[in-house]
Amino acid sequence: LTNALFDIREALGGGFEYYSARVVRALLKERGIECDIRVNITLPIENYKEIDIFCPDPLVVGEVTITLRSIEEAKNQIEKLKSSVSVAEKFTNKQVYFKFLAVEITTDEVAKYLLDKCKEEGIYLIIGREIK
Secondary structure (H helix, E strand, O other): OHHHHHHHHHHOOHHHHHHHHHHHHHHHHHOOOOOOOEEEEEEOOOOOEEEEEEEEOOEEEEEEEEEEOOHHHHHHHHHHHHHHHHHHHHHHOOOOOEEEEEEEEEEHHHHHHHHHHHHHHOOEEEEEEEEO
């Protein structure tokens, strides 16, 4: 049963969430920060909010998605991250230290949009691969 659940999580993209958490943990460690990063947590605020990647101290919030095929989907994902940051800040009563968006697969066009928008918004961007 455990193996079956693990296979389902991997098939649904859970593997990329854990990969993203490891990348962020390593980035923070390079800055001299140890962080207890958690994956897929639910905060009991605003009718319960699920956050893909979360660390309470320092406050780290990340959203992870498997594919973004359009700029509209990218905009929605950035708004989802902003909502997660807002909820996490209310829950912890702290200001976010590090926020990021991880996308496993996207198009060149969407990747270019994300690079510009994330830089503008102070969001660290992780892109697995770009397709044409």
